[in-house]
Amino acid sequence: MRLGLLGAGRIGAVHAETLTALDAVDELVVADAAPGAARALADRLGAGARAVDGAAQVLAAGVDGVVVAAATDAHPELALAAVAAGLPVFCEKPLARDPRDAVAVAERVRASGVPVQVGYNRRFDAGVAAVRDAVASGALGRVHTVRSTTMDPAPPPPAYLAASGGIFRDCAVHDLDAVRFVTGREVVEVYATGDAGGDPVFAAHGDVSTSAAVLTLDDGALALVSNTRCNPRGYDVRLEVHGTADSVAAGLDDGLPLRSAEPGATFPAGPPHRFFVDRFRDAYRAELAAFTGVVAGTRPSPCTVDDALEAGWLAEACDLSLREHRPVRVAEVRLAGARA
Numbered sequence: 001m002r003l004g005l006l007g008a009g010r011i012g013a014v015h016a017e018t019l020t021a022l023d024a025v026d027e028l029v030v031a032d033a034a035p036g037a038a039r040a041l042a043d044r045l046g047a048g049a050r051a052v053d054g055a056a057q058v059l060a061a062g063v064d065g066v067v068v069a070a071a072t073d074a075h076p077e078l079a080l081a082a083v084a085a086g087l088p089v090f091c092e093k094p095l096a097r098d099p100r101d102a103v104a105v106a107e108r109v110r111a112s113g114v115p116v117q118v119g120y121n122r123r124f125d126a127g128v129a130a131v132r133d134a135v136a137s138g139a140l141g142r143v144h145t146v147r148s149t150t151m152d153p154a155p156p157p158p159a160y161l162a163a164s165g166g167i168f169r170d171c172a173v174h175d176l177d178a179v180r181f182v183t184g185r186e187v188v189e190v191y192a193t194g195d196a197g198g199d200p201v202f203a204a205h206g207d208v209s210t211s212a213a214v215l216t217l218d219d220g221a222l223a224l225v226s227n228t229r230c231n232p233r234g235y236d237v238r239l240e241v242h243g244t245a246d247s248v249a250a251g252l253d254d255g256l257p258l259r260s261a262e263p264g265a266t267f268p269a270g271p272p273h274r275f276f277v278d279r280f281r282d283a284y285r286a287e288l289a290a291f292t293g294v295v296a297g298t299r300p301s302p303c304t305v306d307d308a309l310e311a312g313w314l315a316e317a318c319d320l321s322l323r324e325h326r327p328v329r330v331a332e333v334r335l336a337g338a339r340a
Contacts, residue, residue, distance in 0.1 A: 001025060001295055004058035004087075006078050007070035008032035008041040011092060014277055015069050016041055018284050020048040024292040029061045033070065059085050065295035066090070067288075072097050072163065076105045083114045090291040092119040093173065095305060097165050099312035100337045106305040115294050117301040118308035120177045122237075124286035127250030131241055132182040134248045141245030143183060146215075146223035148175035149238045151231035151257075153274060155209065158201050166207045167194065167227055168318040175225045176215075176318075177303075177311040178239055185217040186310070191327045192318040197230060206323075213318045225318075233257040234272035235279050255279065313337070 005016055005028055012032070019025050028049040032038040038051035052058055055078055058066065066082040068075055068091040079091045095118055096102040109116050122128050134140055150171055156164070164170035180186065194208030202209050209230055215223040234257025240249040257272030273279040293299040313333050321328040 001064040001292065002027045002029065002062060003292075003295070004028075004061065004063040004066040004082075005030045006032075006055050006058060006066060006068050006074075007092075008034070008037040009069070009071075012069035013041055014284060015067055015288060016045055016049065018288050019067065020045050022285075022289055022292060024289070024296070029058050029063055031055055031058045033074070055081060059087070063087065065291065067291070068092060072165075076101060079116065080105060080108055083109055083112050083116065086112075086114060088114060088291075088295045089116045090119065090288070090294075091116060093308060094118075094165075094169065094312055095308045096312075097169070099309060099316050099333075102305075102309055102312050103337060106309055109305050115301045116305050117291050117294055118303045118305060119287065120174060120181075120303050120307070120311065121280055121283045121287045122174055122178045122239075123181050123303055124290065125250065125280060125283040127253075128178060128182060128239055131239055131248050131250050132184075134246070135182055135241055135243075136184065139246055140241060140243030140248065143219075143221050143241055143243045145240075145242040146179055146183060146217075146221065147226075147238070147240040147242075148178050148223065149226050149236060149251075150175055151226075151228045151236035153231055153233070153235050153257075155199070155201070155229040158205075161201060161205050161207060164205075164207075165315075166205075166319055167209075167211050167229070168192065168213070168315040168322070169312070171229070172211060172213065172225055172227045172318065173311050173315045175227065175239075176314040177307065179215060179217075179223045179225065180307070180310060180314075182239065182241060183217060183221065183223075185219055185221065187215045187223070187314055187317075187330055188218050189216040189327055189329050190214070190314065190317045190321050192321040193325075194322050202229075208322070211318075211322070213321070215314070231257065233259065234274050235276055236273070237279055251279075 238251035
């Protein structure tokens with residue numbers, strides 16, 4: 001198949017390398033808003049890719065599906081343009097910066113009947129998938145505690161922070177989606193807090209560098225989500241689920257960027273994960289391989305616009321809780337979004 005790629009930046013380049021290595025993909029047609037970016041990426045990829053001038057040219061190039069990896073603010077316009085052309089879409093998260101805008105996008109996607117897959121790659125991590133299977137099988141008994149952690153090795157540039165929407169919408173949203181994915185439950189209430197660590201760049205954008213949230217699930221189980229932009233030991237992503245019969249974890253491999261203080265301990269053997277691609281390379285491949293199945297019509301979207309909306313509402317609820325120092329019912333932010 002021939003696929004279009006809209007966006008040749010950091011994540012676009014990662015997806016491009018993954019897509020051109022898939023047997024199902026014969027050609028990749030690339031465009032980017034930055035002059036020369038698509039051409040440079042296509043030249044680096046070689047014969048399996050070619051650059052065109054813009055999104056309209058990608059859609060007119062006879063592609064079978066489109067991958068949207070452009071800047072967040074462009075996601076709604078680009079995804080909907082592809083949907084209007086009847087082309088299956090893979091859209092990097094978020095569907096839109098504001099969940100209220102994402103609702104409008106989702107409504108148009110549903111009305112079109114065109115499949116859209118949203119890029120929550122942790123659903124395709126082998127460890128996370130194994131945790132989900134353990135929960136679904138009943139092997140853990142009644143789940144009572146979930147812990148999900150994302151620790152970035154260093155803060156992103158100030159320009160990125162200014163447009164990120166904050167730590168819950170940009171970073172913790174992956175953990176929020178993972179909690180729903182592995183438990184099969186919905187979150188009904190959140191309580192969140194955070195700290196800027198004395199760095200004025202976060203405060204200037206109304207953001208924090210470290211956050212924590214307690215989530216109450218609809219069956220009474222509790223989930224703890226913790227995040228930081230400042231973990232110089234490496235890129236640390238873990239997920240634990242504890243039940244009345246057993247406990248299981250994802251992310252406890254030899255690349256875990258955590259040093260044991262126990263005398264004689266040799267785990268983890270290292271070297272630590274330093275970058276998100278190190279930790280999730282296989283998950284990105286599985287995610288995009290799944291999308292080729294969506295394009296071929298052999299499987300439904302494994303992460304729908306409704307999944308993306310729910311993760312967005314949870315991030316919105318966490319952000320509101322942080323700002324107002326109170327528990328927030330998720331129904332409250334959904335209702336406020338419906339009135340907006």
